[in-house]
Amino acid sequence: MNVVKTKNIGFCFGVKRAIKMVLKAADETGGKVFTLGPIIHNPQMVNLLKEKGVTPVDDVHEITEGTIVFRTHGICKDEEEYAKTTGLKIIDTTCPFVKRVRKHANYLEKSGYQVVIVGDRNHPEVKSVLSYLDNDGIVLQEPTTLTARKVGVVSQTTLDKGTFVGIVKELIAGVEELRIYNTICESTQIRQNEAIELSGKVDMMLVVGGKNSSNTTKLYKVVHKVQPNTHHIETVDDLRPEWFRNVSRVGLTGGASTPDLIIDIVEGRAKNF
Ligand code: SF4
Known part of the structure; x- marks a missing residue:
């Protein structure tokens, strides 16, 4: 199978920056790093970070020790105000x-x-x-x-x-x-434009990213308008062999919060169909 990837794929600037900041915090503190909600909307990456001691919590009041991380999408003003009263270390990864x-x-x-x-x-x-x-x-x-x-x-x-x-x-x-x-954001616009362009040149498009990721879902929607044979998948396990029947060229793109590794695995499997 011929698989063509968009040029801008994998983590965007804001996500790369956030992951780097939390991993550094986890290393320095030996874990006990708490993010308000998932740091990014990618379940696989969030699970990987959990293994390093980075735990998402729903309510800022649950955090009584360690480091508080403001996620890439930003937090609400009352959460920020409360976090500051705790005296705990705060890392703000909100994307600029x-x-x-x-x-x-x-x-x-x-x-x-x-x-x-x-x-x-x-x-x-x-x-x-x-x-x-x-x-x-x-x-x-x-x-x-x-x-x-x-x-x-x-x-x-x-x-x-x-x-x-x-x-x-x-x-x-x-x-x-x-x-x-x-x-x-520029990253969103570039990704959408590249994906739309590629969609017209392939028989099928695969959009890889969290089902809870806003940018991936929107990417899927704009691509689907141009190429009705488009599938939104989270991981390689979502691929279905029947999708590849009568298909010779597949386009591959991914949301801003999709790890490169997940995209590489999908690419490898798609090539083998
Ligand atoms: S997609 Fe979101 S996190 Fe990534 S650069 Fe744009 S605004 Fe920042």
């Missing part, structure tokens, strides 16, 4: 691109704009950005008409450009002054 969304949203609010975040209201990143605003932000997941004087828009970092543009276009009609920050 996520912090940029927060910075722009806060600036818009201070400048008198109603803040709109385009993204998934249940995603930790969006919850984090909302929590640092003084007033209520509006989260939009689909084109919606708003009637307001001043509206300022930011996007979730892992959003696809088409969705962002569609929602912004709809806002123009009802808003007197619209200020837009495109805060989709």
